[in-house]
Amino acid sequence: MPETTPISAEQSYLDELLALVDEARARLNNRLKEVRREADIDDPQGLMMRDREAQEIALRLENFSAAEVGLMFGRIDVEDPEPENPVAGEQSGPEDGDSVALDRRYIGRIGLHDNDETMRTLLMDWRAPQARPFYLATTLHPEGVHRRRHIRTRGRAVVGVTDEALAAEGSSPSGPTDVGKEAALLEAVTRARTPVMRDIVETIAAEQDSIIRSPHRGVLVVQGAPGTGKTAVALHRAAYLLYTWREQLARTGVLIVGPNDRFLRYISQVLPSLGETGVVLATPGTLVPGIQARPEHSLLAREVKGSIEMVPILRSAARLFQRVPEQPRRFRVDGVDVDLTPQIVRSARTRARRSRRSHNAARPVFVDAAVEQLARQMADRLGEDPLGGDNLLSSTDVAQLREELREDPNIAGALEECWPLLGPEDVLTELYAHPERAAAEYDEETWEGLRRAPEVTGWTDADTPLLDELADLLGFVDDEEAAAAERAEWLETITEAQEALDILAGSASQDLDDGFAPEILMAYDVVDAEALAARQRVRDTRSTAQRARADARWAFGHVIVDEAQELSAMAWRMIFRRCPNRWMTLVGDPAQTGNPSGVEDWGEALSPAVQDRWELHELTVNYRTPEDIAQLAGRLLPLVAPDQRPAVTLRRTGTGVRYSRRNQLAAAVAAAAELAGQGLVGVLTVDREAILRELAAAGLDVDSDRLVIADVTGAKGLEFDEVVLVEPADIAAASPQGYQDLYVALTRATQGLSVVHDSPLPWPES
Numbered sequence: 081m082p083e084t085t086p087i088s089a090e091q092s093y094l095d096e097l098l099a100l101v102d103e104a105r106a107r108l109n110n111r112l113k114e115v116r117r118e119a120d121i122d123d124p125q126g127l128m129m130r131d132r133e134a135q136e137i138a139l140r141l142e143n144f145s146a147a148e149v150g151l152m153f154g155r156i157d158v159e160d161p162e163p164e165n166p167v168a169g170e171q172s173g174p175e176d177g178d179s180v181a182l183d184r185r186y187i188g189r190i191g192l193h194d195n196d197e198t199m200r201t202l203l204m205d206w207r208a209p210q211a212r213p214f215y216l217a218t219t220l221h222p223e224g225v226h227r228r229r230h231i232r233t234r235g236r237a238v239v240g241v242t243d244e245a246l247a248a249e250g251s252s253p254s255g256p257t258d259v260g261k262e263a264a265l266l267e268a269v270t271r272a273r274t275p276v277m278r279d280i281v282e283t284i285a286a287e288q289d290s291i292i293r294s295p296h297r298g299v300l301v302v303q304g305a306p307g308t309g310k311t312a313v314a315l316h317r318a319a320y321l322l323y324t325w326r327e328q329l330a331r332t333g334v335l336i337v338g339p340n341d342r343f344l345r346y347i348s349q350v351l352p353s354l355g356e357t358g359v360v361l362a363t364p365g366t367l368v369p370g371i372q373a374r375p376e377h378s379l380l381a382r383e384v385k386g387s388i389e390m391v392p393i394l395r396s397a398a399r400l401f402q403r404v405p406e407q408p409r410r411f412r413v414d415g416v417d418v419d420l421t422p423q424i425v426r427s428a429r430t431r432a433r434r435s436r437r438s439h440n441a442a443r444p445v446f447v448d449a450a451v452e453q454l455a456r457q458m459a460d461r462l463g464e465d466p467l468g469g470d471n472l473l474s475s476t477d478v479a480q481l482r483e484e485l486r487e488d489p490n491i492a493g494a495l496e497e498c499w500p501l502l503g504p505e506d507v508l509t510e511l512y513a514h515p516e517r518a519a520a521e522y523d524e525e526t527w528e529g530l531r532r533a534p535e536v537t538g539w540t541d542a543d544t545p546l547l548d549e550l551a552d553l554l555g556f557v558d559d560e561e562a563a564a565a566e567r568a569e570w571l572e573t574i575t576e577a578q579e580a581l582d583i584l585a586g587s588a589s590q591d592l593d594d595g596f597a598p599e600i601l602m603a604y605d606v607v608d609a610e611a612l613a614a615r616q617r618v619r620d621t622r623s624t625a626q627r628a629r630a631d632a633r634w635a636f637g638h639v640i641v642d643e644a645q646e647l648s649a650m651a652w653r654m655i656f657r658r659c660p661n662r663w664m665t666l667v668g669d670p671a672q673t674g675n676p677s678g679v680e681d682w683g684e685a686l687s688p689a690v691q692d693r694w695e696l697h698e699l700t701v702n703y704r705t706p707e708d709i710a711q712l713a714g715r716l717l718p719l720v721a722p723d724q725r726p727a728v729t730l731r732r733t734g735t736g737v738r739y740s741r742r743n744q745l746a747a748a749v750a751a752a753a754e755l756a757g758q759g760l761v762g763v764l765t766v767d768r769e770a771i772l773r774e775l776a777a778a779g780l781d782v783d784s785d786r787l788v789i790a791d792v793t794g795a796k797g798l799e800f801d802e803v804v805l806v807e808p809a810d811i812a813a814a815s816p817q818g819y820q821d822l823y824v825a826l827t828r829a830t831q832g833l834s835v836v837h838d839s840p841l842p843w844p845e846s
C-alpha cells in the first residue's frame with residue numbers, strides 16, 4: 081500500500097469530483113442530443129421550449145468545461161454545530177474545554193453534490209456564504225476556521241498543498257500569518273499574462289471579498305490605485321450577484337460597461353457565469369441600439385460633448401425644429417380660404433410646450449391646437465350670419481370641419497414643417513451643421529467642438545450619450561403606434577412566409593422532376609405559412625441579454641461600470657437611465673482619468689442622480705506592479721491625485737526598469753519579448769500607427785497576439801508582463817490629462833518596464 085500523503089489524499093478526492101463532473105457532462109450531452117432529435121417543426125411552442133433547454137444545456141456544459149481547470153482549490157475545517165461533513169476524530173475544543181464540531185468544506189469554482197438522496201455537498205461554490213471563511217480567516221481573526229488548505233492543481237492532477245493552522249492547534253497570533261494564502265497569491269500574481277483575464281477566486285483578499293459580497297442595494301463606488309483588483313472585484317461581484325439573486329437578475333439582466341472593445345474581450349472569459357444569458361457587456365459607445373460608434377479623437381469634442389451644458393443645448397436644438405412661419409400661409413379647403421398664421425402656430429406651439437410632454441408626444445397637442453383654431457376661422461367664414469347673429473354652424477358642423485382640416489394633406493404638410501416627428505439623429509445632424517443656432521449663448525470654442533464637416537457621417541462614442549439624451553427628450557413614438565407597427569410587421573411576415581412557400585413549392589416540383597429523391601422532406605410538406613411565420617416568431621424569443629441589448633429603454637437589475645472615472649456627465653446620464661433602481665457597482669480611479677470631461681470627484685459626478693446616497697470602498701493592495709515600477713509611477717501621484725495614498729505593493733521585484741534611446745526601440749521591444757517569454761508585451765505610445773510601421777520595418781512580428789501596440793486609451797484597464805513606454809514626454813504633453821495618461825501607462829506592467837526616449841523624462845526626480 082503506498083503511503084497516503086496530503087497530495088494523494090486530495091488527488092483521490094479530486095478524482096471523485098472529476099468523475100462526477102464527467103458523469104454530469106455525459107448526461108447533459110445525451111440530453112442535448114435528445115432535445116435536438118425531438119425538435120418538432122410543427123409545434124412552435126414546443127420548439128421554443130426545446131431551444132431554451134438546448135441553450136441552457138450548452139451553457140451548463142460550458143460552465144463545466146470552464147470550471148474543470150482548478151475545479152477545487154481550497155479546503156477549510158471550520159467550526160459548525162451541525163457539520164455536513166464532520167472531520168473524523170477531531171472534536172477539538174477551545175480553551176473553555178467545550179468540544180466543538182468541525183465541518184470540512186472543499187471550496188471550488190462550482191458547487192457539486194452527491195448524486196444520492198442525501199445531496200451532501202462535496203464541493204462548495206466559492207460564492208456560497210459557507211465558503212466565505214476561506215477568504216476571511218486570518219490568524220488574528222480565524223472566523224472559526226481551524227485549518228485552511230490551499231490546493232494547487234495542474235490539469236487533473238494535484239501538485240501541491242499548503243496548510244495553515246488558524247485557530248486552536250497551538251496557532252498563535254504572533255505566528256506566521258496566511259502563509260498558504262501568500263504562496264498561492266505569489267504564484268497567481270507572478271504568472272505570465274495572456275490576452276484574457278484570469279479569475280482570482282483562489283486568492284480573493286478580505287478587503288476584496290467584502291466588496292464582492294456587499295449586501296448594499298444602492299450605488300457602491302470602489303476606488304483604488306492601479307492594480308488593486310478593481311476590475312477583478314467588479315467581475316467577481318457580478319458573478320456573486322448572479323449566483324445570489326439568480327431569479328431576479330436572470331430576468332432583468334446585468335449590464336457591465338467597460339472602456340473599450342479590447343477590454344471587453346479581455347474580461348469576457350474571466351468567469352463562466354458572465355457568459356450567462358442575462359449579462360450584457362458594452363462600452364458607452366455601444367449602448368444605444370443600432371449605433372456603431374467609433375472613438376472620438378478630438379479632445380475638444382470630447383470635452384464639449386461630455387459637458388452637462390449639452391442638456392440645454394440639445395433641448396434648444398430640438399426646439400429649433402418647432403418653427404413659426406414668418407408669413408401666413410393660405411389653403412383652400414372645401415372652397416373656403418383658411419390662413420395658417422404665425423399667431424396660430426405660436427399659440428399651438430405654446431400649448432404643446434406647456435403640455436410638458438416630450439417633443440414627439442407633444443406633437444398631437446400641437447396639431448389639435450392648430451386645427452382647432454383653423455376650424456374656428458373656417459367656421460367664422462362659412463357660418464357668418466349675414467344678419468349679424470350667432471354663427472350658423474352647429475357643433476357637429478365644426479367637428480366635421482376639424483376632420484376635413486386634419487385630413488387635408490397640404491395642411492398636414494404645413495403643420496409637419498412646424499412641428500415634425502423627430503429622431504435623435506435628425507437633431508444631432510442639424511446641431512453639428514449649425515452649432516451657433518442652438519448654442520447661440522456659447523462661445524466659438526463650443527461651436528468648434530460641436531461642428532462637423534457635412535461629408536462626415538456616422539457617430540463617435542462622444543455622440544452616443546447625446547443620441548440617448550435626445551431619444552429621451554424627443555420621446556419614442558408612442559406605444560400605441562409602436563404596437564400598431566408591430567402588428568403590421570407581423571402581417572408582413574406572414575405574407576412573406578406564404579410567398580416563400582409558394583416559391584418553394586414551385587421549385588420543389590422542379591427539383592423532383594430533375595430526379596431528386598422523393599423522400600427528401602420539403603419545407604411545404606411540413607409547414608404552412610402560418611406555422612412558418614409562427615416559427616420565426618418563436619425563433620425571435622431572445623434571451624434577456626439579447627432583448628436588453630436591442631432595447632434602449634431596458635431597465636437592468638444591476639449595472640457595473642469599470643473605469644468609471646472615464647464617464648462624462650452626459651455618459652452618466654445615459655448609464656443611470658438604464659438603471660432606474662440605482663443598484664450599481666462603479667469601479668474606477670480618478671487619478672487615471674484620461675477623458676477631459678471625466679470624473680475628478682465622485683460626489684460631483686454622482687450627485688445629480690443619487691445625491692450623496694452612495695458608498696465608497698477603497699482597495700489598498702497593488703497586485704500588479706513590482707515595487708520599483710510602482711515607485712516610479714508614485715512620483716506622478718502628487719500631480720494627478722494629491723490626496724491619494726499609494727497602494728501597498730505586494731511584489732518586491734520584477735525584471736526591473738530599463739532606459740534606452742529612441743533609435744533603440746526595436747531592440748528594446750525584442751528584449752522585452754525575450755523577458756516576457758510566453759507572456760505579453762505592451763508598447764505604449766501616442767502614435768500607434770507610426771510605431772506599428774517602425775517595428776514591422778525592423779522585422780518584428782507586429783501581428784503576434786503576444787505584442788500589443790496601443791495608445792493609452794486603448795490600454796486602459798489592461799496589463800502586460802513587459803511594457804515598453806515610448807517617449808513618455810509626448811504622452812504627458814498630448815492632452816490636458818497627459819499626466820493621468822502617463823500614470824496609466826506606467827502602471828500596466830506586471831514584470832518590467834523599458835523606457836525609450838530622447839526627450840527629457842517628464843516625471844519629477846525622486
Ligand SMILES: Nc1ncnc2c1ncn2[C@@H]1O[C@H](COP(=O)(O)OP(=O)(O)OP(=O)(O)O)[C@@H](O)[C@H]1O
Binds near residue numbers: 304
Ligand atoms: N486577490 C487577488 N489575487 C490574485 N491576483 C489578484 C488579486 N486581486 C487582483 N489580482 C490581479 O491583479 C491584477 C490587477 O487587477 P485589476 O486589473 O483588477 O486591477 P485594477 O484595479 O482594475 O487596475 P487598473 O486601475 O489599472 O485598471 C490582475 O492580474 C488581477 O488578476
